[in-house]
Amino acid sequence: MTRRERYEAHQRRRSLVIASVSSVTVVAALYFLVPLAPGWSKVQQSFFNGDTLVKTFPKLLEAFRINVMIFLWSAPAIAVLGLLIALARDAKSPALFPLRIFGAAFTDIFRGVPVILTVYLIGFGIPGLGLPRPWNSPYIWGSLALILTYSAYVAEIFRSGIDSVHHSQRAAALSLGLSEQQVMRDVVLPQAIRNVVPSQMNMLIALQKDVSLLSFIGPVEIFRQAGVFKSLLANFTPYVGAAIIFLIVTIPATRYADHLMARQMRERR
Amino acid sequence: MPKLELQGVIKRFGDRTVCDGIDLTVDEGQMVCLIGASGSGKSTLLRCINLLEPIEDGAIFLDGEDISIPGLNPQSVRARIGIVFQSFNLFPHMNALENVMLAPRRVRGLTRAELQPEVEALFARFGLADRMHNYPDQLSGGQQQRVAIVRALAMQPEVMLFDEITSALDPQLVGEVLDVLLMLKKQGMTMVMATHEMGFAREAADKICFLDSGRILEGGPPETVFGNPKHQTTQAFLARALK
Numbered sequence: 001m002t003r004r005e006r007y008e009a010h011q012r013r014r015s016l017v018i019a020s021v022s023s024v025t026v027v028a029a030l031y032f033l034v035p036l037a038p039g040w041s042k043v044q045q046s047f048f049n050g051d052t053l054v055k056t057f058p059k060l061l062e063a064f065r066i067n068v069m070i071f072l073w074s075a076p077a078i079a080v081l082g083l084l085i086a087l088a089r090d091a092k093s094p095a096l097f098p099l100r101i102f103g104a105a106f107t108d109i110f111r112g113v114p115v116i117l118t119v120y121l122i123g124f125g126i127p128g129l130g131l132p133r134p135w136n137s138p139y140i141w142g143s144l145a146l147i148l149t150y151s152a153y154v155a156e157i158f159r160s161g162i163d164s165v166h167h168s169q170r171a172a173a174l175s176l177g178l179s180e181q182q183v184m185r186d187v188v189l190p191q192a193i194r195n196v197v198p199s200q201m202n203m204l205i206a207l208q209k210d211v212s213l214l215s216f217i218g219p220v221e222i223f224r225q226a227g228v229f230k231s232l233l234a235n236f237t238p239y240v241g242a243a244i245i246f247l248i249v250t251i252p253a254t255r256y257a258d259h260l261m262a263r264q265m266r267e268r269r
Numbered sequence: 270m271p272k273l274e275l276q277g278v279i280k281r282f283g284d285r286t287v288c289d290g291i292d293l294t295v296d297e298g299q300m301v302c303l304i305g306a307s308g309s310g311k312s313t314l315l316r317c318i319n320l321l322e323p324i325e326d327g328a329i330f331l332d333g334e335d336i337s338i339p340g341l342n343p344q345s346v347r348a349r350i351g352i353v354f355q356s357f358n359l360f361p362h363m364n365a366l367e368n369v370m371l372a373p374r375r376v377r378g379l380t381r382a383e384l385q386p387e388v389e390a391l392f393a394r395f396g397l398a399d400r401m402h403n404y405p406d407q408l409s410g411g412q413q414q415r416v417a418i419v420r421a422l423a424m425q426p427e428v429m430l431f432d433e434i435t436s437a438l439d440p441q442l443v444g445e446v447l448d449v450l451l452m453l454k455k456q457g458m459t460m461v462m463a464t465h466e467m468g469f470a471r472e473a474a475d476k477i478c479f480l481d482s483g484r485i486l487e488g489g490p491p492e493t494v495f496g497n498p499k500h501q502t503t504q505a506f507l508a509r510a511l512k
Contacts, residue, residue: 168354168356168358169358169360171316171321171354171358172354172358172359172360173360173371173372174321174343174347175319175321175347175351175352175421176347176348176351176371176372176376176420176421176424177344177345177347177348177372177376177424178344178371178372178375178376179344179375182375186371186375187360187371190362191360191361191362194362
């Protein structure tokens with residue numbers, strides 16, 4: 001072992017010991033101190049009730065299928081609409097000027113209004129027109145609200161991706177005689193989309209959580225189902241159960257997005 | 270009639286004049302080398318010829334046809350004039366073969382199958398037959414630059430422009446790229462290149478143009494410009510470059 005390796009091994013052992021001791025201390029403090037709070041037994045009873053959790057968990061899981069369903073049909077629509085808006089905002093020909101204005105207005109409006117407000121306005125407003133079934137379904141209009149809001153964000157991310165492709169790539173493609181549209185489709189977009197995959201992953205995770213906002217206009221998805229159980233059993237544990245179900249999905253997804261992001265940083269360096 | 274002719278070409282970026290009245294004629298099959306310090310306007314001039322930069326004034330003729338008319342669709346001109354850049358600019362998301370086939374497929378309207386024999390022959394001619402399916406990041410600088418040349422040639426251009434194509438290469442890779450240029454010259458390709466490779470320019474070029482502050486200060490056969498430079502600026506530049 002060289003001098004340097006001995007030093008580094010020593011440093012590693014030292015960091016490991018410090019990290020372990022500090023983690024154990026923090027966990028132990030929480031474990032012993034939190035129950036000392038005056039309201040702890042009540043909180044434990046109403047939020048961390050094992051029996052209630054076991055009893056309601058299967059039903060919550062079933063309700064979560066609605067979240068997944070709404071997510072699954074909204075996500076592709078968001079990807080397509082987001083890309084179209086991004087392209088509209090970069091349109092250069094004067095004939096497409098209205099498209100640019102529309103794209104800009106779209107992103108300004110839907111990024112500027114809280115998601116819940118958009119869900120309310122569209123989810124209650126459009127069925128209020130007296131549309132016949134099934135066109136008055138909150139599933140349709142709630143999903144539309146999510147699609148519009150998320151498209152605005154996703155479009156901006158696509159645009160940053162388009163900007164991230166070096167202009168020399170455009171010059172090289174143009175110099176070969178390709179048209180502006182061909183340059184965009186064959187050279188710029190494929191690179192732009194690849195560059196923004198990690199950021200878009202984060203949008204997907206956010207969308208998965210925001211599907212719960214539709215509960216405010218009707219669909220009995222997991223958050224609403226937990227609320228039903230809360231009223232029925234006079235206990236908040238179902239909310240904790242719902243949180244656990246979300247985490248089971250979102251933690252791996254977040255880790256994966258971080259992994260993609262880290263890999264991209266390495267490649268750029 | 271010259272293959273390519275520039276008359277009083279002026280290019281400005283803001284209030285900076287980069288090309289200040291350039292006159293140049295290039296005959297069919299000639300190799301013209303543009304030399305001069307960095308920032309003297311060599312690269313910009315090449316980009317103007319390829320219509321990547323619109324010119325402020327003057328005119329550019331290809332086969333006697335004015336290609337610098339404002340508003341002219343540049344696509345058909347660019348398809349006839351190939352350019353290769355210092356930084357290769359291969360498309361990183363495509364392998365070498367796809368890089369080369371993209372423009373002929375889109376612009377010449379040919380299918381992959383139709384192009385296959387012609388493109389394979391090009392790869393083979395430039396010693397890249399076993400590299401067709403590699404992505405740019407799996408190729409050396411010299412290989413990438415040769416793929417970039419093949420990519421431009423696949424459009425069957427009448428004129429080729431080379432913008433300091435060996436400047437980003439390790440010294441031991443410069444030779445393989447310069448050899449490609451000699452091959453093209455032998456085949457009668459009309460070429461204009463900006464270069465810092467004075468030895469190569471002196472041996473291979475038919476004509477040397479020395480650029481200084483956006484003007485051609487001195488031009489002529491290599492023996493004259495290198496052997497007996499008239500201007501003091503040229504003498505000073507060559508003294509530094511040939512040291």
